[in-house]
Amino acid sequence: MEKSEFVYVTYIRTTPEKLWQALTDVKFMKQYWFGVQCHCDWKAGSSWKLVYDDGRVADIGEVVEVDPPRRLVIKWRNEWKPELKAEGHSRCTFDLEPWTGAVKLTVTHVIDRAQSKFIEAVSGGWPKVLSNLKSLLESGTVALTEMYKSNDARTQGGQAAGS
Amino acid sequence: MTHELREGRPREAEWEETILSKQTNKQKDNIMQKPKLVYSTFIRTTPKKLWDAITEPKFTRQYWGGFANASDWKKGSEWKHLNPDKEVWITGRVLECKAPKRLVLSWADPDKLAEKSRVTFEIEQIEDMTCLTVTHDNLKPGSRMHRGVSWGWPRVISSMKTFLETGKGLNIFAGR
Numbered sequence: 001m002e003k004s005e006f007v008y009v010t011y012i013r014t015t016p017e018k019l020w021q022a023l024t025d026v027k028f029m030k031q032y033w034f035g036v037q038c039h040c041d042w043k044a045g046s047s048w049k050l051v052y053d054d055g056r057v058a059d060i061g062e063v064v065e066v067d068p069p070r071r072l073v074i075k076w077r078n079e080w081k082p083e084l085k086a087e088g089h090s091r092c093t094f095d096l097e098p099w100t101g102a103v104k105l106t107v108t109h110v111i112d113r114a115q116s117k118f119i120e121a122v123s124g125g126w127p128k129v130l131s132n133l134k135s136l137l138e139s140g141t142v143a144l145t146e147m148y149k150s151n152d153a154r155t156q157g158g159q160a161a162g163s
Numbered sequence: 164m165t166h167e168l169r170e171g172r173p174r175e176a177e178w179e180e181t182i183l184s185k186q187t188n189k190q191k192d193n194i195m196q197k198p199k200l201v202y203s204t205f206i207r208t209t210p211k212k213l214w215d216a217i218t219e220p221k222f223t224r225q226y227w228g229g230f231a232n233a234s235d236w237k238k239g240s241e242w243k244h245l246n247p248d249k250e251v252w253i254t255g256r257v258l259e260c261k262a263p264k265r266l267v268l269s270w271a272d273p274d275k276l277a278e279k280s281r282v283t284f285e286i287e288q289i290e291d292m293t294c295l296t297v298t299h300d301n302l303k304p305g306s307r308m309h310r311g312v313s314w315g316w317p318r319v320i321s322s323m324k325t326f327l328e329t330g331k332g333l334n335i336f337a338g339r
Contacts, residue, residue, distance in 0.1 A: 010204075011333055021336035102333055131205035131324070139328050141207070 004116035005121045006109045010130050013102045014162045020069035023094055032132035032142050035141045042066055048074055049115055056080060061089065070096055076109075087111060105130070174265075198309055199300040202316050206293050208327040210286045214263035214291050216323055226322040226332025227235055236260050242268055255279065270299070278303055280312075295320065 013017060022028050026038045035053040040046060044066050050058040057079045065073035072094040078084035090111040097104040107130065109122050132142040206213060216222045220231030230252070234242035244253035252327050255269035258281070266284040271277075283298040297316055301311040316336045326332035 009317035011318055013329075013333060028211055075331040100334060128205055134321070134324065135207060135328055140196075140208075159175055 001112055002114035003110055003112050004114060005111075006107075006119050006126065008107045008126045008130055010105050010134055011099065011102050012105060012134045016096045016098050016103050017110035018137065019096055019103050019105060020072075022133060023072060024068075026141035032136045033129055034132075042072075043095075048076075052080075064091070068110060069126050078118055078121075079122075087113060087116055087118045090116075090118060090122075198304050199298065200302070200316060201296065201298050202320055203294060203296045204320050204324055205289075206295060206324045206327050207291070208293050210263040210288050210293050212227045212327060213286050213295055214266075216327055217266065218262075219333070222326075226326035227319055228335045236262070236266070272308060275308075276306065278306065280308060286335060295323075 016023075018092070018113050022032075024040075024042050029038050030036065033050075036128055037051045037053065039049040039051065040063060042063060043052070044063055046063045047064050048061045050060075052058055059068070060079050061074055061076040063073070064075050065071060065091060073091045075089050077089045078087075078094045090109060092110075093106075093108045096105040097106075107126055109119060109126070111119055197222070208216075216226070218232060218234070218236055220233060223231050226246070229247040231245045232242060233245055233258060234240050236242070236257055238257055240257045242255055242257055243251045246252055251273050253270055254273050254276075255271055257266070258269055259265055259267035264286050268282045269279050269281050271279045280299060280301045280303075282299075283296075285296045287294045287296075297320060299312050299316065302312070316335075322333040322335045
C-alpha cells in the first residue's frame with residue numbers, strides 16, 4: 001500500500017518518565033505546543049483532541065496504544081483544513097528510548113496515501129514542536145512562541161533584517 | 164557520527180527509511196540514485212553563534228563527540244573533520260561559504276574519495292531564534308556513509324542545540 005511518512009528523531013537530556021509526562025500533561029503540552037490544548041485521558045480507546053486557544057478544533061482522533069514511558073500511538077485526523085481532513089486518519093507514534101543521560105524520542109507520523117498534504121503539513125510542524133519540547137525540558141524555556149510566524153517570516157523574507 | 168562509520172555498527176535505520184519514503188513521494192524518479200537527508204531544528208541562539216558552533220573547533224569539540232571541523236572556510240579550500248587525535252575522518256572542499264547563512268561542503272571518507280556526497284547548512288534568523296537545516300545529498304544508497312550519516316545527524320544536531328542553549332552538549336557516542 002502506498003504511504004507517506006514523516007519521522008523525526010531527537011535526543012533530549014531528560015528521563016523517559018519526565019518526557020512521558022511532557023507528552024501527556026496537557027498543561028505542560030500547552031507551553032511547547034504553541035498554546036494548543038489537548039483533551040485526552042490517555043487510556044487506550046479514549047478520544048483525543050487538539051484545540052487552538054481560540055476554540056477551533058485542530059485535530060481529533062483516539063488513543064490506540066499507551067505504554068508509559070515507552071510508547072504512545074494516536075489515530076489522528078486533521079479537522080481544521082478541509083483538504084487535510086479529506087485525507088482521513090493518520091497514525092502518530094511516539095517511541096521513547098533511554099540513552100546515556102538522555103532520551104531518544106522518535107516521532108513517526110504515517111498515512112496510507114501517497115503524496116499526502118497532511119504529512120507535508122506535519123513535516124513542517126513537528127520540528128518546531130519538538131524543538132520547543134527539547135528546549136523546555138532542557139532549559140526551562142521554549143525556543144519558539146508562535147508556530148506560524150516563522151513560516152511567514154520565511155516566505156516574506158522577514159528574517160532579512162537580522163544577521 | 165564518523166566514529167560510528169568507522170566502527171561499522173550503524174543503526175537507527177528508521178531515519179534513513181523515513182527520508183527515503185519522504186523522498187519517494189516527492190521525487191520518485193531519482194531517489195534511488197541520490198538519497199537525500201533533511202533535518203531542521205530551531206535553536207534559541209543567533210546565526211553568528213550557530214555558524215561559529217559549526218566552524219570553530221573550540222565549540223565543535225564540545226558537542227560533536229570531541230571532533231572538530233578544520234578549514235579557513237574560503238570557497239575552494241579544503242576542510243577536514245578531525246577526531247580528538249587530529250586524524251582525518253571526513254574530508255572535502257568548501258563549495259559555498261556565506262557566513263552566517265549558508266555553508267556547502269563536499270564530504271568524503273579519505274579512503275573513498277571517489278564517493279563524494281554533499282552537505283548544506285542553511286541558517287535563518289526568525290525573530291529571536293535561529294532555524295538550522297542540514298541537507299545531506301548525493302549519497303550512495305545503502306552505503307556505509309548513507310547509514311552512518313542517517314544515524315549521526317539527528318544526534319549531532321540535537322547535541323548542538325543542547326550546547327547552544329545550555330552551554331553543554333550531549334555525549335553523542337555514549338553507550339555505543
